[in-house]
Amino acid sequence: xxxxxxxxxxxxxxxxxxxxxxxxxxxxxxxxxxxxxxxxxxxxxxxxxxxxxxxxxxxxxxxxxxxxxxxxxxxxxxxxxxxxxxxxxxxxxxxxxxxxxxxxxxxxxxxxxxxxxxxxxxxxxxxxxxxxxxxxxxxxxxxxxxxxxxxxxxxxxxxxxxxxxxxxxxxxxxxxxxxxxxxxxxxxxxxxxxxxxxxxxxxxxxxxxxxxxxxxxxxxxxxxxxxxxxxxxxxxxxxxxxxxxxxxxxxxxxxxxxxxxxxxxxxxxxxxxxxxxxxxxxxxxxxxxxxxxxxxxxxxxxxxxxxxxxxxxxxxxxxxxxxxxxxxxxxxxxxxxxxxxxxxxxxxxxxxxxxxxxxxxxxxxxxxxxxxxxxxxxxxxxxxxxxxxxxxxxxxxxxxxxxxxxxxxxxxxxxxxxxxxxxxxxxxxxxxxxxxxxxxxxxxxxxxxxxxxxxx
Amino acid sequence: xxxxxxxxxxxxxxxxxxxxxxxxxxxxxxxxxxxxxxxxxxxxxxxxxxxxxxxxxxxxxxxxxxxxxxxxxxxxxxxxxxxxxxxxxxxxxxx
Numbered sequence: 328x329x330x331x332x333x334x335x336x337x338x339x340x341x342x343x344x345x346x347x348x349x350x351x352x353x354x355x356x357x358x359x360x361x362x363x364x365x366x367x368x369x370x371x372x373x374x375x376x377x378x379x380x381x382x383x384x385x386x387x388x389x390x391x392x393x394x395x396x397x398x399x400x401x402x403x404x405x406x407x408x409x410x411x412x413x414x415x416x417x418x419x420x421x422x423x424x425x426x427x428x429x430x431x432x433x434x435x436x437x438x439x440x441x442x443x444x445x446x447x448x449x450x451x452x453x454x455x456x457x458x459x460x461x462x463x464x465x466x467x468x469x470x471x472x473x474x475x476x477x478x479x480x481x482x483x484x485x486x487x488x489x490x491x492x493x494x495x496x497x498x499x500x501x502x503x504x505x506x507x508x509x510x511x512x513x514x515x516x517x518x519x520x521x522x523x524x525x526x527x528x529x530x531x532x533x534x535x536x537x538x539x540x541x542x543x544x545x546x547x548x549x550x551x552x553x554x555x556x557x558x559x560x561x562x563x564x565x566x567x568x569x570x571x572x573x574x575x576x577x578x579x580x581x582x583x584x585x586x587x588x589x590x591x592x593x594x595x596x597x598x599x600x601x602x603x604x605x606x607x608x609x610x611x612x613x614x615x616x617x618x619x620x621x622x623x624x625x626x627x628x629x630x631x632x633x634x635x636x637x638x639x640x641x642x643x644x645x646x647x648x649x650x651x652x653x654x655x656x657x658x659x660x661x662x663x664x665x666x667x668x669x670x671x672x673x674x675x676x677x678x679x680x681x682x683x684x685x686x687x688x689x690x691x692x693x694x695x696x697x698x699x700x701x702x703x704x705x706x707x708x709x710x711x712x713x714x715x716x717x718x719x720x721x722x723x724x725x726x727x728x729x730x731x732x733x734x735x736x737x738x739x740x741x742x743x744x745x746x747x748x749x750x751x752x753x754x755x756x757x758x759x760x761x762x763x764x765x766x767x768x769x770x771x772x773x774x775x776x777x778x779x780x781x782x783x
Numbered sequence: 784x785x786x787x788x789x790x791x792x793x794x795x796x797x798x799x800x801x802x803x804x805x806x807x808x809x810x811x812x813x814x815x816x817x818x819x820x821x822x823x824x825x826x827x828x829x830x831x832x833x834x835x836x837x838x839x840x841x842x843x844x845x846x847x848x849x850x851x852x853x854x855x856x857x858x859x860x861x862x863x864x865x866x867x868x869x870x871x872x873x874x875x876x877x878x
Contacts, residue, residue, distance in 0.1 A: 517851035
């Protein structure tokens, strides 16, 4: 039965709406205009529309999800809180029941993983998703709740009256202004709107990571065989060390129904320092002797790249402005590998604040600060605070991922070898090998720093 | 599949023939730039230079995948990056 799960899923069709002509009369004023129909923007639009607000959702792509790529898996339990049983409403790829971390050296891998059929029952742990399917479903929900969705509308700027945001200006070909009491910016990692309006400091090459991805088509049965999966179930594998060529960064493998998404990335400043491109990293991973067999015979169907904010808690810009809120990636709300869920929740909280502001007809910073308060009290910012020092740790110790992956692989290799020598001598030999890569004092210092970050 | 051009050929683009969304307004900055990070950081090879000092850096904006990394990687602040107008540019389908 599980093998046929995907047949029962019906693809969601987005209602098409007539696009306004450029010479149409000035549009009416909305309660809220949301820029970007990703998980943050569409969630905000849905919850505001559900609460009776008049909402306009603007998306520059021809459909939601057209402008982003990479990964991805959604944490089902967190999304379930906002959208109960959401997995029944859209076409996800696989139920993730295998979570692995692989620390790679150039020819080997030390792996840690967990796999359990307990993860295959609803509410699932993680579901691998194609962004197009997830975002399109979410935007359709917002529309069903009463929001107006306009596709192919690129917002070029925020309209300000003094410091108060009063609407947005759409770039050609529409060249229209839309007025609203509240503007919610959910325009992604590279939020040019907030930056150009002078609301946030410019994002930096150190805080933004660039990931390249490749989608490689393989028959479902082959994927299940290679990743040891029951039909319909999937794997998510984090790749550390070798993939990012000596810099701190990560790679990942996500299994879709009939394809594999493989990606790798690190901070933009690391590429600048290293002198290579994200595509080079991908080629590096694909040729690795532990990974090449997983992809063998597959056909690349799409290549792409996207930026993710990875500056952590301290990189979060001011999120509340007069008549304007910032949510999702634009707000730098990404915690490790969690981004989609944080985006959805930030959209939810923004909608709550919007509702209160509308009720009181007060769109000042003071009223809208409820958004920041809700975020602060939620798991989103609490978790980000817990991990706050991780970004600094990675910046201060740029060798961390690569060196310790190599060290683990070297130690493991020597351990599995059976030498014609007494065990006691072998232990000394391994110790000498390991400490020849990094002096013992430095190892101790690194472990201490990592523990301090993990403990929060 | 290792050549970048072959990979780029797999991506759907709807280029805007009337407006270029990523430009280098001041080539003088590029001439004196020793790093030219744009040539390497860009995942889709938008920037090209023929390695002849004094020659400009060319911008093939039609194959831009809109990540925006170029503007952050440029040490001179010479890359003016914006998103394409509505309905134009890259279209991802596979997640």
